[in-house]
Amino acid sequence: MRKKISKLWKKGLNTEPEFNEETNTEIIELKKQDISADYDQNLATFKSLFSVPDNIDVKVREFTITTLNRRGFIIYLSSMVGLQIIMDSIMEPLLDNEHPAKNIPDIVSYPIASTKKNIGEITEFITGGNTALFVDGDDQCYLFETTQISGRSIEKSDNEVIVKGAKEAFNERVIDNIALIRKKIKNENLLVETQTISKRSRNNVFLVYQKDLVNEELLKTIKDKLSSLDVDSLIDLSILEQHxxxxxxxxxxxxxxxxxxxxxxxxxxxxxxVLLMENSPASLILPATFWALFHSPEDHYLRTPYGNFIRFLRFLALFVAVFTSSIYIAITNFHVGMIPPDLLMAIAGTRERVPFPSIIEVLMMEIAFELIREAGLRVPSPIGPTIGIVGALILGQAAVQANIISPIVIIVIALSGLSSFIISDISMNFAIRITRFLFIFSAGFMGIYGVTALFIGGLYYVVSLKSFGTPYFAPMTPHSFSSKDLLIRHVPMVERFRPGYLKPKDMVKQRKES
Amino acid sequence: MKQQPGKLGIREFVAIAVLMVGAKATEDTPAILFSKVQNAAWMIPILSAVFFFIPLYLLIKTMSLYQGKDLFSVIKKLLGKYIGFIVCLVIFVISSFAVSFDTRTYTNIIRAFYFTTTPNLIIYTMLMLTCAYGAKKGLQHVGSVSYLIVFYSLVSLYIALGISTQKSNIHAMFPLWGPGYAELIKHSSMKLTIFAEFFILTMLIPYVKSNKVFRKGTWIAYVYICIQISAATLLFICMFDESLGGIAYPFHIAIRFISLGEYIPNVEIIFFIIWIITAFIRFSAFLYINALMFGRLFKIKDFEYLIPSLTTIYLMIGIIPESPMDVTLMLKPLIQNMAGPLFAFISIILWLVALVKGEFKHAKNKNSM
Known part of the structure; x- marks a missing residue:
């Protein structure tokens, strides 16, 4: 009954018109076929598939293979291949080979090669930057992996800055990214699997994991989820994250x-x-818990007391960022008795000439802070510092002098704003900044009682979150076996276990010396 | 990606139990105890714990015959379909009224001490909304949150009690036996309700990892709570002495008295935060258990959907009494004097029936085979 009603309801609300795709069954059918042995037919097929000559960077070159005395052509995307490689290791042997040889692999010395027959598959390889060689009378196609895409080199990590420890960061080339991981884990059990996840642009996602550690069930869930995606194009890891x-x-x-x-x-x-994608300068780690998002790699690079010190700072910052503004509102509006008389006088004195209620004051300043922050991020870098100065000077000093904001609110906002930067994970950072506003409203509504109610409600909600079946606060609660790297970390010698919620094949990281 | 709802581990279970029962030290229970037996009030929790130990032990023993079954199924199995149903219904009704009046008490406290100008209904609605949301999320999550909170809650209670020792006088606890042994024992047996929640907690057995965890957790929480309530009551007696008789909610008066040094005279809000968090968790668990009871009683499988409507009903019952006095002096004693002894009685009856029916021998034979 309920389902029926909700279905009717949805039908009534759904105003999306129906779109009919223009038919391209011809091409789809063509892609399912194999190539023929006939040279001209193949040439025609691929020229039409790649719209040559309208498509300017698709190059087709016809020639005669001297040794075999047969015609052949290669087709490649000039923008995605290393032209020098094609010249040296493919074309030259084919044209100028003096030694007698019977088949292509003996002539072309290029190391990475494969053969394919299906037209669709060959098309996929060509769009991926491979060079395809067709030979007259041969019913298979030779594919050479000549991909060479220009991109950034490996650079310093910009968004997760640390003082002690490795500095390099992922870049947009997935090959580099895999190499960066491989160079840290020199083990044949490190697997890099690939899976195509979108239909039209054929974006690949790379799953990287340790074969002898990862939980098979988890792996299967993730693979199923990836293959269940039904999208035309998925260009970035951050969009995959949302999927x-x-x-x-x-x-x-x-x-x-x-x-x-x-x-x-x-x-x-x-x-x-770990998931990697071409064109995404990052990796996606799953499953992730609250602790993973809360920790920073530096916690472990620093010596134990220092690492714990910055953890405590971060925990404090988390609370300061979320609660300072709301507690200020709650105390000044509802629980005035809590403030020591002298301080109360000071606050009242500064607020004397301000015409707004304190919640409006705080909201104005919070919004102003978010504006400055966003603007500072978007302006071209030469003007960046100016924005900071303008923001701080004009909005802070002038607002106080104009009696719009009381100085104590500036302190409160600056403190909470500054603290929010300490949470380095960008998503967590946003979460905290947005929850801050919710807390401000609840404090304005019901003082500390409202804040607490929202906090507990929020805690219930956060605790119920799951990341691929892993509870958000695992392994703290629900408890599972781990090396207890949660609020505080221990010395590396004591952290001997892998997290139990992952159910890894091998729980123990370090055996105890016997 | 749907997972089976996880079961409560011992940490979460003990945390729920401690928050659910331990909160009694911070509401009107110490004052009610004091009004009956004056300065020996602190002994009542200990004595009642001793008295209630026997039925609780027997109940847990009986329950352990039926692995993974909750209280209501066991009652129905042992007492038959019809009598069992009536007994379960009585338990549910008592527990429902207890929730209503307890939440009302908390609302009264909040209104009397912290939000004097806010209408009762708004405070009450917010309390119930938050608790209903928590209960709707499920027991596992109530457990997780209580585990995250329990440590801070207890520490703040200790700090509050610790600071209040500065202003207290240990001589107030004498004469040691208050009105005399007979009175003490009489009232202790009537105040079994302090531990009545443990009886209700047996509803959660199917949601706890194993029977052993449940047994162990119950005893840990039981001993701990009996000490905590007793210690808190003793402290209040030492602090207020005779005037405790005229105080309804000693914990809240106490945190108004204390200060952190000269500079910060009023710290009650800090303790209020922790106290109200405890209250939210306590009633979330209560609401969940009551919904569970209702679901078992009328064979409703997805009882989680009942929580919002049950909460509304409790809210409506709780809002009926006109003044806080009605609740504390008339309605709550009604439940309190009835629930504890009745639950103890039911536990013993269950054990007796099991004994007569030969269930224990049965289980033994099964084990030996």
Whole structure:
């Protein structure tokens, strides 16, 4: 009954018109076929598939293979291949070979090659930057992996800055990213699997994991989820992240997005699964818990007391960022008796000439702070510092002098704003900044009682979040066996276990010396 | 990606139990105890714990015959379909009224001490909304949140009690036996209700990891709570002495008295935060258990959907009494004097029936085979 009603309801609300795709069954059918042995037919097929000569970077070159005395052509995307490689290792042997040879692999010395017959598959390889060689009378096609895409080199990590420890970051070339992980984990059990996830642009996702650690069930869930995606194009890992999340509308992130290869490999070593994608300068670690999002790699690089010190700072910052503004509102509006008389006088004195209620004051300043922050991020870098100065001077000093904002509110906002920067994970950062506003409203509504009610409600919600079946606060609650790297960390010698919620094949990281 | 709802581990279970029962030290229970037996009030929790130990032990022993079955199924199995149903219904009704009046008490406290100008209904609605949301999320999550909170809650209670020792006088606890042994024992046996929640907690057995965890958790929480309530009551007696008789909610008066040094005279809000968090968790668990009872009683499988409507009903019952006095002096004693002894009686009856029916021998034979 309920289902029926909701179905009717949805039908009534759904105003999306129906779109009919223009038919291209011809091409789809063509792609399912194999290539023929006939040279001209193949040439025609691929020229039409790639719209040659309208498509300017598709190059087709016809020639005669001297040794075999047969015609052949190669087809490639000039923007995606290393032209020098094609010249040296493919074309030259084919044209100028003096030694007698019977088949292509003997002539072309290029190391990475494969043969394919299906037209669709060949098309996929060509669009991926391979060079395809067709020979007259041959019913298979030779594919050479000549991909050479220009991109950034490996650079310093910009968004997750640390003082002690490795500095390099992922870049847009997935080959580089894999190499960065491989160079940290020199083990044949490190698997890099690939899976095509979108239909039209054929974006690949690379799953990186340790075969002898990862939980098979988890791996299967993730693979199923990836193959269940039905999209035309998925150009970036951050969009894949939203597709994978269980609750994409939730305020809180449930997957860890990091640009640091050292972090990724540390998680692989624990039995997590890392996703990489071409064109995305980052990796996606799943499953992720609150702790993964809350920690920073530096916690472990620093000596234990220092690492714990910055953890405490971060925990404090989390609370300061979320609660300062709301507690200020709650105390000044509802629980005035709490403030020591002298301080109360001071606050009242500064607020004397301000015409707004304190919640309006705080909201104005919070919004102003968010504006400055966003503007500072978007302006071209030469003007960047100016914005900072303008923001701080004009909005802070002048607002106080104009009696719009009381100085104490500036302190409160500055403190909470500054603290929010300490949470380095960008999604968590957003979550905290947005929850801050919710807390401000609840404090304005019911003082401390409202804040507490929202806090407990929020805690219930956060605790119920799951990332691929892993509860958000695992292994703290529900408890599972781990090396207890939660609020505080221990010395590395004591952290001997992998997290139990992952159910890795091998729980023990370090055996005890006997 | 749907997972089976996880079961409660011992940490979460103990946390729920401690928050559910331990919160009694911070509401009107110490004052009610004091009004009956004056300065020996602190002994009542200990004595009642001793008295209630026997039925609880027997109940847990009986329950352990039926692995993974909750209280209501066991009652129905042992007492038959019809008598069992009536007994279960009585338990449910008592527990429902207890929730209503307890939440009302909390609302009264909040209104009397912290939000004097806010209408009762708004405070009450917010309390119930939050609790209903928590209960709707499921027991596992109530457990997780209580585990996250329990440590801070207890520490803040200790700090509050610790600071209040500065202003207290240990001589107030003498004469040691208060009105005399006979009175003490009489009232202790009537105040079994302090531990009545443990009887209700047996509803959760199917949601706890194993029977052993349940047994162990119950005893840990039981001993701990009996000490905590007793210690808190003793402290209040030492702090207020005779005037405790005229105080309804000693914990809240106490945190108004204390201060952190000269500079911060009023710290009650800090303790209020923790106290109200405890209250939210307590009633979330209560609501969940009541919905579970209702579901078992009328064979409703997805009882989680009942929580919002049950909450509304409790809210409506709780809002009926006109003044806080009606609740504390008339309605709550009604439940309190009835629930504990009745639950103890039911536990013993269950054990007796099991004994007569030969269930224990049965289980033994099964084990030996």
């Amino acid at each position: 994978l999340e269980e609750r994409p509308r939730s305020l809180f992130p449930t997957l860890l997005y990091t640009e640091r290869p050292d972090r990724a490999s540390a998680y692989i070593e624990e039995g997590h699964i």
